[in-house]
Amino acid sequence: MADKPQASKKLGRKAYEEELFRLQGELVKLQEWVRAEGRRVVVIFEGRDAAGKGGTIKRVAEYLNPRVTRIVALQAPTERERTQWYFQRYVEHLPSAGTIVLFDRSWYNRAGVERVMGFCTHEEYTRFLHQCPIFERLLVEDGILLRKYWFSVSDAEQERRFRARLADPMRRWKLSEIDLESIARWEEYSRAKDEMLIHTHIPEAPWYDVESEDKRRARINMITHLLSTIPYREVERPTLKLRRRPPGTGYRRPPRLETFVPDTTAGL
Template sequence: MSSDRLRRKPYEKELVRLQTELVKLQEWVKAEGRRVVVVFEGRDAAGKGSTIKRVTEYLNPRVARIVALPVPTERERTQWYFQRYVEHLPAAGEIVLFDRSWYNRAGVERVMGFCTQEEYTRFLHQCPIFERLLVEDGILLRKYWFSVSDVEQEQRFRARLADPIRRWKLSEMDLESITRWEEYSRAKDEMMVHTHIPEAPWYQVESEDKRRARINMISHLLSTIPYREMRRPPLELPPRPASTGYRRPPRMETIVPDVTGELS
């Protein structure tokens, strides 16, 4: 696991290059009617959310969307476990990024006792079948697990506690992961044994440096999809027509006040 922090300038230069390629990937997905699902899982504070932001930063939200589901409702608890995830799967020409996914059952639900042993065992049996069906139907499924050491995780938690802007990222459930570190490790290892399948393997993102993690993950994702740059018809700005003498009505009184003078 590399711990040397990637310098900002080379990081930003490479990130822009990769984001340009992601736009090309998006256009290929849209033109070819492909369907892409990317699953982001891993330790709390391992960098999943920030990586997702960099992936989608310049993508069309009508093509690439993020799915981060809340706690299931009482009705959803009575459904087939995968049911509420199925409705968020992509249609032709779409990319869906799951910020946590159906693997909640193998992680937090397993460790915190939010599911029964029978439900957990059924999940381990059904998950590979479910994912094979997705791949068989033509969905390009990629699964990434973000790792972080216990020491680094604690440092990131402390940084969030001290930052009012990022404080919302820290929940009681996140703090619980500190005292249950080994339990989460066992749950992850058992999950990998059952769900690391040839049709949908796990890819582990290992770096204590979030910059390296983002670059490595995006680069790998692009390398696994056979996209190509699509030709787009050239666009030209039309000439602005001559004025017809239209006069605008008086300005509205509800103009947003300018408060930037104090910032100059």
């Protein structure tokens, strides 16, 4: 991976919102190209807890068709899934022709949280490091456009974001005991990431590091890069014309149901 760029001042809201909206328009074009050409796209979002993955995914998918672009964020594996080949439960979520899948964390859980927290054995971990590059080469060889992004954040900024979430009842759900444990295990996660990169940063599916100390810059930079790596084009869409409503035929609406939703806005 290339050296990390130097930190710069935070991106202003106006410039951010204007550029984000422009990029989201390009994402719509990308989506239509994927659908028209029958392509398959997988984008993996990994990184530190509170590094901004979820917010970036939200902005990527904001104007996209959920039937074409799916977000996959799996829960912990069930007892049955634990007995399967490790990659099996991820395979069923891979895209079919004309669709995009955004993985909010992925099979790399084994190289990160499972490794650090002891949720897998050493044998399972080493087997993953051996099989993962093979698995990803097979995906790429089969025509899947695979992009992998690692969101980096400093320990001080991560702790600041954790404290903000703890104090915000609307975002408290984003935190778990495992998330908070990552503060005490910062160096263990760093070593796990380093080991993961040694084995899985391959020419067919390289990792791209996203500096996310400033969430706005991270979102703009990540989306810009994603668009630059896929040779999409604007697809000509059919011209749609709103039809004139035909003359009425005497239909009369029946009496209103008693179970209607009351207008609570009257008291605002």
